[in-house]
Amino acid sequence: xxxxxxxxxxxxxxxxxxxxxxxxxxxxxxxxxxxxxxxxxxxxxxxxxxxxxxxxxxxxxxxxxxxxxxxxxxxxxxxxxxxxxxxxxxxxxxxxxxxxxxxxxxxxxxxxxxxxxxxxxxxxxxxxxxxxxxxxxxxxxxxxxxxxxxxxxxxxxxxxxxxxxxxxxxxxxxxxxxxxxxxxxxxxxxxxxxxxxxxxxxxxx
Numbered sequence: 001x002x003x004x005x006x007x008x009x010x011x012x013x014x015x016x017x018x019x020x021x022x023x024x025x026x027x028x029x030x031x032x033x034x035x036x037x038x039x040x041x042x043x044x045x046x047x048x049x050x051x052x053x054x055x056x057x058x059x060x061x062x063x064x065x066x067x068x069x070x071x072x073x074x075x076x077x078x079x080x081x082x083x084x085x086x087x088x089x090x091x092x093x094x095x096x097x098x099x100x101x102x103x104x105x106x107x108x109x110x111x112x113x114x115x116x117x118x119x120x121x122x123x124x125x126x127x128x129x130x131x132x133x134x135x136x137x138x139x140x141x142x143x144x145x146x147x148x149x150x151x152x153x154x155x156x157x158x159x160x161x162x163x164x165x166x167x168x169x170x171x172x173x174x175x176x177x178x179x180x181x182x183x184x185x186x187x188x189x190x191x192x193x194x195x196x197x198x199x200x201x202x203x204x205x
Contacts, residue, residue, distance in 0.1 A: 011124040011157050018113045018120075019164045025106045025113075026171050033103065033178055039070045039185045047074055048196045069099045070186050074193055081197050088197070092190045099186065103179045107172060114168035121161020128154025 047064065050056050056078060065075035076095035080088045132151055 009124055009127065009157060011120050011127070012160060015117055015120050015124075015157065015160045015164060018117050022110060022113045022164060022168050022171075025110050026167075029106065029110075029171075029175050032105075033175060033182070035182070037068060038103070038182045039189065040068050043068070043070055043074065044189050044192050044196065047078070047193060051197060069103065069182075070189060073099055073186055073190050077190060077193055078197070085194060089194055092194070096183065096186060096190065100179065100183050103182060104176075107175055107179070110168055110172045110175070114165045114172055117161045117164040117168070119161070121158040121165075124157025124161070125154040128157065 047056070050060060061075045061078050064071045064078070066072075073092055073095045077088045077092040080091040128151065132154070
């Protein structure tokens with residue numbers, strides 16, 4: 001393995017660094033973007049029960065805010081519930097934008113890795129071919145071993161760049177879609193809360 005990396009030249013170092021960084025991001029996103037952590041089930045029902053029991057004090061709302069991304073959005077709405085439906089909805093929408101931004105954490109980095117690693121591989125290919133042509137000029141084409149180093153470098157860096165980029169593209173699209181689904185779910189749950197608090201939603205009663 002080390003020999004393979006060594007034969008790829010110096011550009012294998014940033015490609016390997018990108019691969020390690022990408023694996024770290026993918027692992028972290030899998031742990032963080034779990035549905036039960038983002039959109040806990042029955043949370044709106046629990047909030048409604050607390051509202052009916054008149055237990056939505058500042059301490060309870062603070063705990064709700066710290067419990068999950070959905071809880072943070074619901075807490076923002078609850079803090080504005082006395083100001084009317086429109087103000088409450090505006091507070092929820094504003095909080096939702098911040099939460100969505102947090103859920104997209106590291107995805108730009110993952111997308112950047114997916115973009116630059118094939119380019120690094122292509123640069124390695126170009127440098128490898130330059131070495132091949134330089135060897136041809138110096139030694140001719142009679143001895144294949146003279147050309148092997150440059151050809152090997154050209155092929156290995158390209159393959160390494162693609163091997164890192166392809167999974168990054170797949171996981172970037174997956175996580176991006178997952179965030180969109182969570183944002184939609186949180187929006188639906190938040191609208192439920194607005195209707196519940198203002199007494200026009202009967203599904204939870």
